Amino acid sequence: MTDTTEPMVRVSQIRKSYGKLEVLKGVSMQSMKGETVCVIGPSGSGKSTLLRCINHLERPDGGLVFVDGEMIGYELRGSRLTERTDRDVERQRRSVGMVFQRFNIFPHLTALENVALAPRSTGLLNRREATAAAAEQLERVGLSDRKDAYARQLSGGQQQRVAIARALAMSPKVLLFDEPTSALDPELVGEVLAVMKELAAGGMTMIVVTHELQFAREVGSQVIFMDEGAIVEQGPPDEVLGSPKNERTRNFISRVFKDDRQSADPSLSTAN
Amino acid sequence: MAGPSTAPPETKVDVPGLTELVDADVLAGRKLHKRPHPVRWLVGALIVAGLVWLVHSFAQGQIRWGDARGFVFNHDILTGLRRTIVITVLSSICGIALGTVFAVMRLSSNPVASSVAWLYVWIFRGTPELLQLLIWFNLALVFPVLSIPLVGSQRTIDVITPFMAALIGLSINAGAYIAENIRGAILAVESGQTEAATALGLSRRATLTKVVLPQAMPALIPSIGNQTIGLLKGSSLAATIAYTELLGQAQRIYFLNARVMELLFVVALWYLVATSVASVLQYYVERYYGRSERNQRTSAADRLISGAFSRLRGQTA
Numbered sequence: 001m002t003d004t005t006e007p008m009v010r011v012s013q014i015r016k017s018y019g020k021l022e023v024l025k026g027v028s029m030q031s032m033k034g035e036t037v038c039v040i041g042p043s044g045s046g047k048s049t050l051l052r053c054i055n056h057l058e059r060p061d062g063g064l065v066f067v068d069g070e071m072i073g074y075e076l077r078g079s080r081l082t083e084r085t086d087r088d089v090e091r092q093r094r095s096v097g098m099v100f101q102r103f104n105i106f107p108h109l110t111a112l113e114n115v116a117l118a119p120r121s122t123g124l125l126n127r128r129e130a131t132a133a134a135a136e137q138l139e140r141v142g143l144s145d146r147k148d149a150y151a152r153q154l155s156g157g158q159q160q161r162v163a164i165a166r167a168l169a170m171s172p173k174v175l176l177f178d179e180p181t182s183a184l185d186p187e188l189v190g191e192v193l194a195v196m197k198e199l200a201a202g203g204m205t206m207i208v209v210t211h212e213l214q215f216a217r218e219v220g221s222q223v224i225f226m227d228e229g230a231i232v233e234q235g236p237p238d239e240v241l242g243s244p245k246n247e248r249t250r251n252f253i254s255r256v257f258k259d260d261r262q263s264a265d266p267s268l269s270t271a272n
Numbered sequence: 273m274a275g276p277s278t279a280p281p282e283t284k285v286d287v288p289g290l291t292e293l294v295d296a297d298v299l300a301g302r303k304l305h306k307r308p309h310p311v312r313w314l315v316g317a318l319i320v321a322g323l324v325w326l327v328h329s330f331a332q333g334q335i336r337w338g339d340a341r342g343f344v345f346n347h348d349i350l351t352g353l354r355r356t357i358v359i360t361v362l363s364s365i366c367g368i369a370l371g372t373v374f375a376v377m378r379l380s381s382n383p384v385a386s387s388v389a390w391l392y393v394w395i396f397r398g399t400p401e402l403l404q405l406l407i408w409f410n411l412a413l414v415f416p417v418l419s420i421p422l423v424g425s426q427r428t429i430d431v432i433t434p435f436m437a438a439l440i441g442l443s444i445n446a447g448a449y450i451a452e453n454i455r456g457a458i459l460a461v462e463s464g465q466t467e468a469a470t471a472l473g474l475s476r477r478a479t480l481t482k483v484v485l486p487q488a489m490p491a492l493i494p495s496i497g498n499q500t501i502g503l504l505k506g507s508s509l510a511a512t513i514a515y516t517e518l519l520g521q522a523q524r525i526y527f528l529n530a531r532v533m534e535l536l537f538v539v540a541l542w543y544l545v546a547t548s549v550a551s552v553l554q555y556y557v558e559r560y561y562g563r564s565e566r567n568q569r570t571s572a573a574d575r576l577i578s579g580a581f582s583r584l585r586g587q588t589a
């Protein structure tokens with residue numbers, strides 16, 4: 001299915017409302033294989049909802065999502081687009097990994113069991129293979145010495161790295177990150193971003209919702225600025241972050257940079 | 273332990289003006305006294321006095337303690353005890369099974385399933401347990417013959433024996449409470465957990481059994497333990513529908529020999545023994561399911577039980 005001109009992820013005119021609140025107003029974007037797309041925007045602008053539509057955690061009201069050419073969540077029956085069976089949707093989700101702001105590590109399992117659970121219980125690997133693969137993924141995120149630790153014994157940064165390993169264990173075609181460093185203490189952000197940079201360098205296709213503009217600038221293939229359920233501006237990081245055309249983008253970026261400087265320098269944040 | 277021994281560092285308390293007022297122990301850093309608690313002592317003494325008086329009056333009352341002692345290991349009483357344990361174990365197993373099924377139904381997205389589960393809980397939690405037992409027991413009055421398609425039919429009196437009526441009634445009643453406990457415990461598991469499992473491509477069933485239920489367990493065990501202890505005692509209601517468990521046997525005996533209080537105390541003793549054993553079992557099950565959060569919170573009672581048990585093991589070892 002993989003062909004060089006077809007994007008790995010294609011989102012076309014996605015719309016989603018909660019009651020009267022229109023959260024996504026026809027969002028279209030795409031990501032080529034190996035690209036890292038960074039999505040920025042104020043809280044409530046629909047970034048999480050967009051990600052959740054990509055793996056069908058949320059059922060969009062309109063529009064289509066394709067991953068590696070396959071339509072997510074729906075299929076043609078006759079001439080009607082009908083929601084797929086649970087089994088089918090589950091299979092599709094396996095090729096889309098997701099990393100959450102709050103880690104969502106399974107607290108009753110060790111780090112190794114967290115990573116091995118999905119490959120094993122979806123029948124992708126047998127027990128021995130799953131354990132071996134999990135150990136390998138933990139090594140990839142630099143946690144081979146914490147295999148047997150439970151979530152409560154791990155720092156936030158380590159938990160998030162376990163969560164990344166857990167997503168990687170399903171060998172996904174694309175990884176979605178929803179503000180992966182927003183719940184972390186500032187000194188732990190770096191270790192998670194380092195893992196993500198490595199993944200990007202290794203050719204993983206990633207869609208990253210983040211407030212880490214520095215990361216977006218260094219790693220992003222493109223940056224998308226969203227506001228009020230729509231894409232306001234998108235393009236190469238240098239353009240969107242360096243010389244934004246839209247005023248809302250400019251305001252947002254200067255606000256985030258100001259916050260960043262304040263949290264990086266304690267003398268500034270205590271001064272006001 | 274080689275090497276020269278070093279003198280302990282100077283620990284003398286040195287506060288100007290205090291030296292003359294307190295004794296040498298204080299200055300050496302020892303002997304700070306607890307606050308006196310005269311009221312606590314007084315209240316404690318009053319309570320103890322009250323208890324002594326209570327025990328004394330029972331000892332003086334018209335109770336033949338010797339007779340009571342004789343009934344503790346009475347054959348019929350032990351038969352009753354065995355029946356109480358059997359009906360408790362069976363109906364808590366059936367109750368947990370029913371509770372799980374109805375909890376999952378209640379949470380399902382199928383409106384029919386969830387309404388039926390709601391109805392089940394509404395009816396069986398909303399009516400007295402004794403009433404339910406009586407209705408099951410008297411089912412023959414409305415359905416003289418029970419017939420199940422493809423299985424056959426039987427006279428209701430033959431099927432719904434006192435034992436069956438008690439088992440059905442107690443299980444269904446317990447199931448209604450347990451369903452609510454399970455539902456609550458499932459809802460208490462953070463939604464992010466379900467989300468993470470779903471995003472990994474786990475089926476709903478795997479999400480429930482591998483991610484949600486294991487996390488609901490620690491919260492569930494105490495309430496299911498309480499249900500089981502409740503069943504242990506609640507099974508005494510079966511005495512009223514002619515199932516002669518522990519209480520029923522005692523009643524049969526005292527109808528003949530009129531040693532009412534003696535037998536009731538014997539029954540009380542056996543219930544206390546049974547509920548205590550159940551509590552200890554519950555403690556171990558709770559500990560098993562608390563593995564991943566070991567050393568977090570242990571109540572004083574938990575520490576007492578575990579302490580007692582480790583001492584016991586220490587003695588036998």
Ligand SMILES: Nc1ncnc2c1ncn2[C@@H]1O[C@H](COP(=O)(O)OP(=O)(O)O)[C@@H](O)[C@H]1O
Binds near residue numbers: 042043046
């Ligand atoms: N399940 C939901 N029900 C109702 N409203 C929701 C739900 N999820 C998100 N929203 C609303 O949708 C809007 C966009 O949310 P979200 O996609 O989380 O934004 P972002 O991730 O950019 O902060 C917010 O106003 C939020 O309150």
Ligand SMILES: [Mg+2]
Binds near residue numbers: 178
């Ligand atoms: Mg969000």
